[in-house]
Amino acid sequence: MDYFVLIIAAIFVNNIVLAQYLGNCPFIGTSKESSVAIGMGLAVVFVATMAACITWCVQQFMLAPNDLDYLQTIAFILVIAALVQFVEMFLKKVIPPLYKSLGIFLPLITTNCAVLGIAIICQREEFSFIETLVFSMASGFGFMLALVVLASIRERLDLARVPVSMKGTPLGLIMAGLMSLAFFAFKGMAS
Amino acid sequence: MITASVLVLFGIGLTAAVILAVASKVLYVYEDPRIAQVESVLAGANCGGCGFPGCAGAAQGVVDGKAGATVCVIGGDEVAKNVAAIMGLDFSSVEKKIAFVDCTGGTRAEEIYEYQGVKDCRAQHMLYSGSKMCPEGCLGYGTCVTACQFGAIAMGPDGYPVVDPELCTACGGCEQVCPRGVITIWGMTARIKHLNENTDCLAPCRQRCPGQINIPRYIEQVSRGDFAGALETIRERIPMPLSIGRVCPHPCEGVCRRGHVDESVGINMIKRFVADWEMNSGQRLPISCAPENGRRVAVVGGGPAGLSCAFFLRRLGYSPTIFESMPKLGGQLRYGIPEYRLPKSVLDWEIEGILGLGVDVVTEQLFGKDFTLDSLAEDGFEAVFLGIGAWMNMTLRIEGEDSIGVETGTEFLTKVGLGVDTGIGKRVVVIGGGNTAIDTARSSVRLGAHVTMMYRRTRDEMPAHIEEIEGAEEESVKYLYLAAPNRIIADESGHVTHVEYIQMQLGEPDDSGRRRPVPIEGSESLIECDTVYTSIGQKPELSCLYDENGACTLEETRWRTLGADPETLQTAIPNVFTGGDMHTGPALVITALGEGRKAARSIDQYLTEGVPHVSSNIQRELIPYTMFTDVPDVGYRKRSALPHQIECDERMCTFKEIEGPLSLEEVKHETCRCLRCGLTCYNRDMVEGQECQAEDCIKNP
């Protein structure tokens, strides 16, 4: 039951983009087409889960015992950067079409605050390893959900008659804001 | 503490490095080694000017075929050569492209945007999507100027951009920021292949010209004294400015906006002036052609359509061969248009120039007899253009039509063109009211005959050009309007002596909108004559398309012309294209030249892409909102008139060219009358009533 609440909280109540406002640049940047959004979402799920698990180990076995918590941010960034490099190589070899469609956004995950944010939240909430795994994966799916929903809306908006000055990113941001408001309805359902 | 921190970070780094090193071995993906090679010869500035994210991206683009050897915008020829060497490309075949500004509407945008804050074309475009008057033209704020990293573009005195071809690298920076598509990166081939689109900046004259010549552009070039540039502009659309400058009935002038103020601009006179300027200089201007690709195309018919198709095919890199049934090329231009309108020496000079580009010619070969579509294919021709014109004459279907001394106008003109005896008598009756009829009448006058023209409607309905009708009148041709031939009377030897005709009156309008002539009973009269020329219309002679079993693989239309897709000119046989009178029925020379280019374009697309195609928004009709009739703030300026080279008495006995060219002064005056129309805007110039002086023309410094 606890895990279920954790998942619901991560996906809907504390959605990483819509409630925590992390990872906005890839959120706007890769939400123009649903297919790209799904690819990017899956990449984030994968990277965030891996990153959170590895950083959990780093925190628990290296930083905490040596009283080096202040190294958390820099160490996590190092880990995430290496991990993304690895994912990049892996995708290039195994799923080249996905690698191509992600293009510049894959290396951008390195500097994606959502991934770093998830890893840090897990530490701040003092999750166990299993909880970290579940939470990070759910948060990744939360990101993916927001991304896919926005992409679908933007695909429809592309065909609509909107003022020229509003086309593209401006309307994307407004839509993101409205979605964020909608997700606020979940507030208080879980902490 | 510090040691521990360093150790921990170092440890994490080392572990990551080891894992990545192993992974890079295991997950290694083969990459084309040429990418690295190309990257190593690029300039390495990572400027992104090429449109790729840095030099690595550009190298990848070259290898993927998305960019050519000239990808690097700052590398110059040296880098391009190296890239070409790595990729095995022929560097010489790389066509030079530059930014091309195609909005000549002048300074009007400034008047519309007073707001000083957002001085950026894109902002203006987003806020208002452009000026209220011209939804397509240049906004004039010069965002393209700031976008050019090479200083190749500047705002000209008229408020629209001017490109320096020397500095332009065709990087496309300006094209990307222009919200109006006023700037395009073009090369010669793309310009030749472009058909007018509704969103192009199309002045009325340009919309109406069947050859789609960029009229405002060449007029502007002439006004600057850039005659060579003007000819280049004209030759992007038609190969025969000398002939067209003489014989075109200039439909463009009919819609010229200036016509709402005083008289239309003498567009065709300006064209004739620059064409004559080149011929009189004795030097031919170089005409750029793509390097020969070795692919052969047969052009059947050496008239205007065939010559135009061959010319553009050659410029697009093909090796065309023209097959002509007559002893010389030129078609109706040579055998239908008399010497006094288009001297043969001028036509020869022009045709020589076209052939000089590398067009082969085989004369006195009849299609369907000496060669066929099959034999052409066997000889290695990959596509065929059929443009044999419309040479078959319609008959009057009256009694006595086969009498001696009755001939068709075209037969007579052909004899005159060939220089053989015409057998013309002293009293000639010409039946018909079109341009060929007038040519027949005026040629007969020159051969010493008394000529009467018989036409069944009134003068106002005559299809011939008004200048021609008046010219014939001056040369003593008599007109008999509202008269239709009833029968032709011959003597006992079978030679024509009289034409019996009946008087007509105009009745109700028919399908063509013209009032139908109806005979007045009992009004028959006789007119004495010894020669009758009929000229009541022509159609293509399509029997050559049928084989001995009477079967035809091509399609014939209701109007007895060759059927083809109206836009691509492709016939029922995919590699056979048509154009000119054979496709349209008798039409203008400029229409045939225009169709020749269209066909060359389609043939190129067919041979390279498999299917010819046109854009969905090509311009067919006049664009209504550009056809306003109110043209305020333009002063009266008198139109120049073409001077007569020889006077009337001399005109009646020699075939010397009648009309002479404008003088330099007059041409300046005429170009200065042009309003530089953009899509809807035009240049307002001076206080009402002010007379134009060529030397103080504000737009032509």
Ligand code: SF4
């Ligand atoms: S920005 Fe435009 S004008 Fe300047 S070099 Fe590039 S293509 Fe030429």
Ligand code: SF4
């Ligand atoms: S004024 Fe000049 S640009 Fe305008 S329609 Fe006449 S010739 Fe063309």
